[in-house]
Amino acid sequence: MKKEPVDICIIGSGAGGAPMALELGRAGFKVVVLEKGPHYQPGDFVHDEILNSRRNFFMPLPWEEPHLVRQGPQGRYERSNAAWTANCVGGGTVHMSGYFYRLKPVDFRLRSTLGAIPGTTVADWPISYEELAPFYDVAEAELGVSGEAVPHPFAEPRSGPYPLPPLDVHPIAHEVDRVCGELGWHSLPTARGIISRPYRGRAGCAYCALCGSYGCEMGAKSGTNASLIPAALATGNVELRPLCMARSVEVDEEGRARSVVYLDADGVEQEQPAKVVVVSCTAVESARLLLNSVSNRFPRGLANGSEQVGRNLVFSSFGESRATFRVSKQKAARPWLLNPAPFVNRSVQDFYLMPDERFGFRKGGTLGFMWTHPNPIFAAVGLAGSGTAGVFGKELKERMRAYRDSRILQFEVYGEFLPTPGTSVTVVPEVKDKYDIPVAAITLDRHPMDFAATRFLVERGEEILLRLEPDDVQRVGTSGETTILQHGTCRFGDDPATSVLNRDCRAHEVPNLYVVDGSFMPTAGSVPSTLTIVANSFRVARGLVARMKQGL
Amino acid sequence: MDRRSFLQRLTFFGGGVVLLGSGACKCSSSSEAPSQAESNVDPARLTFTSAEYALVAAACERILPRDEDPGAKDAGVPVYIDRMLRTPELAQMRRDFVQGVAALERRSHRMFQVGFAQAAPAQQDELLAIFKDSPEGSGEAHFYELLLVLTLEGFLGDPSYGGNQAGVGWKLVGFDTVGSIAMAPPEGWDGPKCLHTCGRHP
Ligand SMILES: Cc1cc2nc3c(=O)[nH]c(=O)nc-3n(C[C@H](O)[C@H](O)[C@H](O)COP(=O)(O)OP(=O)(O)OC[C@H]3O[C@@H](n4cnc5c(N)ncnc54)[C@H](O)[C@@H]3O)c2cc1C
Ligand code: SF4
Numbered sequence: 154m155k156k157e158p159v160d161i162c163i164i165g166s167g168a169g170g171a172p173m174a175l176e177l178g179r180a181g182f183k184v185v186v187l188e189k190g191p192h193y194q195p196g197d198f199v200h201d202e203i204l205n206s207r208r209n210f211f212m213p214l215p216w217e218e219p220h221l222v223r224q225g226p227q228g229r230y231e232r233s234n235a236a237w238t239a240n241c242v243g244g245g246t247v248h249m250s251g252y253f254y255r256l257k258p259v260d261f262r263l264r265s266t267l268g269a270i271p272g273t274t275v276a277d278w279p280i281s282y283e284e285l286a287p288f289y290d291v292a293e294a295e296l297g298v299s300g301e302a303v304p305h306p307f308a309e310p311r312s313g314p315y316p317l318p319p320l321d322v323h324p325i326a327h328e329v330d331r332v333c334g335e336l337g338w339h340s341l342p343t344a345r346g347i348i349s350r351p352y353r354g355r356a357g358c359a360y361c362a363l364c365g366s367y368g369c370e371m372g373a374k375s376g377t378n379a380s381l382i383p384a385a386l387a388t389g390n391v392e393l394r395p396l397c398m399a400r401s402v403e404v405d406e407e408g409r410a411r412s413v414v415y416l417d418a419d420g421v422e423q424e425q426p427a428k429v430v431v432v433s434c435t436a437v438e439s440a441r442l443l444l445n446s447v448s449n450r451f452p453r454g455l456a457n458g459s460e461q462v463g464r465n466l467v468f469s470s471f472g473e474s475r476a477t478f479r480v481s482k483q484k485a486a487r488p489w490l491l492n493p494a495p496f497v498n499r500s501v502q503d504f505y506l507m508p509d510e511r512f513g514f515r516k517g518g519t520l521g522f523m524w525t526h527p528n529p530i531f532a533a534v535g536l537a538g539s540g541t542a543g544v545f546g547k548e549l550k551e552r553m554r555a556y557r558d559s560r561i562l563q564f565e566v567y568g569e570f571l572p573t574p575g576t577s578v579t580v581v582p583e584v585k586d587k588y589d590i591p592v593a594a595i596t597l598d599r600h601p602m603d604f605a606a607t608r609f610l611v612e613r614g615e616e617i618l619l620r621l622e623p624d625d626v627q628r629v630g631t632s633g634e635t636t637i638l639q640h641g642t643c644r645f646g647d648d649p650a651t652s653v654l655n656r657d658c659r660a661h662e663v664p665n666l667y668v669v670d671g672s673f674m675p676t677a678g679s680v681p682s683t684l685t686i687v688a689n690s691f692r693v694a695r696g697l698v699a700r701m702k703q704g705l
Numbered sequence: 706m707d708r709r710s711f712l713q714r715l716t717f718f719g720g721g722v723v724l725l726g727s728g729a730c731k732c733s734s735s736s737e738a739p740s741q742a743e744s745n746v747d748p749a750r751l752t753f754t755s756a757e758y759a760l761v762a763a764a765c766e767r768i769l770p771r772d773e774d775p776g777a778k779d780a781g782v783p784v785y786i787d788r789m790l791r792t793p794e795l796a797q798m799r800r801d802f803v804q805g806v807a808a809l810e811r812r813s814h815r816m817f818q819v820g821f822a823q824a825a826p827a828q829q830d831e832l833l834a835i836f837k838d839s840p841e842g843s844g845e846a847h848f849y850e851l852l853l854v855l856t857l858e859g860f861l862g863d864p865s866y867g868g869n870q871a872g873v874g875w876k877l878v879g880f881d882t883v884g885s886i887a888m889a890p891p892e893g894w895d896g897p898k899c900l901h902t903c904g905r906h907p
Contacts, residue, residue, distance in 0.1 A: 197903065199890045200883045201863045208900055214794055361887035370888065493886055529861040529880040537853055540846070541838050545768045545853065546830060550877070554774070557879030 167244020169433030198368030243378025250365030251346030300344025470568030518679030785859030785868030805848025
């Protein structure tokens with residue numbers, strides 16, 4: 154059925170979609186937000202690991218809605234649930250941990266800083282840090298971000314303090330500060346998308362420890378479900394339609410976006426006409442939606458005349474190590490190990506960029522320190538191992554008892570993931586999801602420099618862990634990728650031959666189509682990117698509002 | 706048939722997410738006839754016949770045997786597995802699991818001339834180790850991984866799913882977050898019900 158036309162139809166209510174809904178609603182335009190997932194309320198978020206972390210409360214099951222993933226163009230596709238974030242109102246911001254970083258000025262001009270790196274498609278951004286910075290301020294204030302800026306060699310300039318003071322941390326954070334100081338490095342408070350005090354009618358964090366991979370029953374986590382979406386709905390101009398799965402964006406004869414076709418909560422096909430269509434389904438899913446939106450005008454997919462949609466996919470490089478402190482052995486000297494405070498909130502960015510080529514790479518990244526996740530099933534599956542290295546019976550129970558006597562500190566590496574010609578998203582027409590829509594197929598073709606940098610960062614992190622004098626340090630990995638941080642599939646740039654979007658995140662080929670999730674980012678920085686996605690979406694929204702007010 | 710390891714060990718951001726992944730369902734294209742077992746399910750059970758149930762109970766007790774601390778049976782793990790495999794979305798996993806149970810039973814007869822549930826603990830361990838160490842992608846390895854993970858879920862999950870009775874699993878690993886710094890689920894919380902109904906897409 155054809156619905157009443159609106160000014161703007163936004164697809165996806167997460168980090169990218171919500172700021173657009175809020176700003177356009179505030180400006181008085183009529184907005185419809187289509188969201189494939191349900192609209193959970195804080196009371197729906199219950200501390201039940203099976204429900205939250207192990208089934209499809211947040212993320213789809215891989216046999217109902219798979220992503221196909223393969224290693225290299227010769228690899229075989231595997232069905233996977235990699236690269237999904239939560240499918241519900243608020244998207245991945247609902248069950249994120251909320252480690253919020255800004256990019257640094259150098260991230261906007263990586264190509265000109267590093268030069269051409271063979272085997273990559275690294276490009277500068279068409280805008281600078283200075284152009285985005287005011288919108289980081291807006292994003293931090295609208296969402297509610299807690300943190301403390303301290304000077305260090307790679308500190309990005311800021312116009313003022315964070316809107317909220319930092320969260321309380323576990324005493325071990327001060328140990329991390331001490332040993333980093335001994336090493337001549339800088340231990341930085343990690344800003345969080347969590348409010349440390351009551352803020353704009355929301356209650357402050359209760360330090361419940363079940364944060365990442367859970368929804369927040371307090372509304373203290375600054376997911377768009379708790380912050381921007383309620384504010385958008387309060388404008389009275391925004392209609393949110395949960396359980397509505399967009400299938401395609403339709404175009405008129407001139408090749409302008411005309412409407413969005415979607416399946417509603419009852420599985421019935423609907424068509425929502427709009428003057429402007431905004432796509433924000435995550436970088437992987439937005440590319441899929443555009444590639445599935447074929448028409449006579451765009452036979453290879455919407456805005457894909459230059460065959461750039463889905464290319465230059467960028468995730469985040471991942472590495473991890475863990476330090477185990479045996480409580481029974483150490484508690485006399487370090488009674489604070491027993492303190493249940495959940496947050497460590499420390500980062501090290503001294504290796505964000507290397508001074509020269511000596512290391513075989515120039516772009517390093519960030520180390521983030523945290524306690525391992527308390528989820529017990531998750532922990533026990535790890536203790537049991539797998540294959541011939543796996544254990545059961547007495548040995549497994551011994552490991553579980555040893556775990557009871559442990560506190561485990563870990564760091565994660567957020568490393569540069571260089572774009573390569575081989576890493577991309579396409580659609581495979583033969584494989585469809587439960588809605589009968591062809592699914593996204595991801596090819597990974599990693600650049601060796603990423604692994605060198607990640608290994609280097611893991612080694613530096615281990616130096617820090619060892620100085621804390623734990624009973625054991627264990628390396629988890631140095632060559633992973635975090636597929637929930639996704640970017641690049643609809644690059645923005647000034648040249649329509651090499652980018653999908655212009656600097657306003659409007660499609661070069663479709664003048665009333667915008668993409669505002671991580672897709673626009675030619676490079677992703679070496680930090681988690683959600684705050685950047687939100688900031689950019691505020692930037693794009695303000696530009697769009699200005700143009701629409703002038704009747705463009 | 707693709708039976709790759711079904712665990713997606715996603716540890717980003719200390720996120721603690723280990724979803725049941727791709728191979729959790731072998732997704733055979735043939736619409737298999739329901740196994741004979743399905744028609745004779747023990748009336749007291751949801752998934753298993755009484756013989757299958759006895760085997761599952763014995764097997765998960767070898768994964769987590771009672772020693773100075775409670776074991777899988779004390780925690781109610783067999784009840785958990787029987788219930789969980791009834792989840793409609795896990796239908797293929799149920800078929801895989803029941804097939805694996807039959808394979809384990811056959812192997813026990815072949816090696817020890819008794820059913821798995823009647824075999825001695827050392828023999829049961831030997832059988833489980835064979836399945837565990839089978840090549841990645843084999844039906845045996847797939848079944849072992851299902852058994853292991855469902856046992857750990859039943860031992861350490863919310864008690865409303867039928868396992869972790871009296872919180873014995875949480876006591877063993879020292880998990881006291883829920884009910885102390887994290888609010889316990891509301892009175893009468895029914896996790897399995899929410900799995901079926903909360904926010905389901907059409
Ligand atoms: C467990 C976890 C922890 C994380 N922790 C952090 C962290 O600490 N720091 C950080 O910076 N980032 C973190 N992230 C990443 C963060 O979630 C993403 O960067 C962010 O949500 C991406 O924003 P987005 O707008 O692209 O997508 P999302 O916020 O996920 O929004 C996309 C929305 O679009 C909807 N959608 C998709 N397709 C359709 C369709 N066809 N029709 C209708 N709706 C559709 C989805 O349901 C979803 O709600 C974490 C992610 C996860 C999964
Ligand atoms: S109360 Fe705090 S720690 Fe718990 S989920 Fe909410 S924001 Fe995270």
